Amino acid sequence: MSPKTKLVLIILVVLIIALAVVGIAYVTSKKAVTGPDGAQTPPPLQGEIETAPKIGRFDLGEFIATSRDEELHYIKIQVEVGYIGSLEKELEERKAELRDCITNILMKLNIQRAKEDYIDRFLHKDIERELNRILGKSTSESRIVSVFIPTFLIN
Secondary structure, X not given: OOHHHHHHHHHHHHHHHHHHHHHHHHHXXXXXXXXXXXXXXXXXXXXXXXXXXXXXXXEEEEEEEEOOOXXXXXXXXXXXXXXXXXXXXXXHHOHHXXXXXXXXXXXXXXXXXXXXXXXXXXHHHHXXXXXXXXXXXXXXXXXXXXXXXXXXXXX
């Protein structure tokens, strides 16, 4: 076999492999668009898209509490809550009660537990649950949906 024939055969094999790859990619992308049953679903119209509720933020301020350890340690955090609905006025009116609740939660923790709960976000969830309990908002439309702790210090 001459070198020219070998070169033509190699080019022909490469082209066949390239066409096979393109064909497989085309078929799989078509299946991804249409779905497994073959029916193509059109994208939702602009009016049909449900908008997520707007989340407001309310700053409850900084908290400093002593820990339950035998040695004297302080836990200092800053708390902001994310809420949906018209809850800002009620949060402002009951801010002192909410601050007392958060201070009580912090005073029940020792240093090790506070670190673990902060890292695992259990502290966030405990604060959220207790604040919603105080506000009487567990599943209603206006409620606290998240707790943000931008500052967490232990002394």
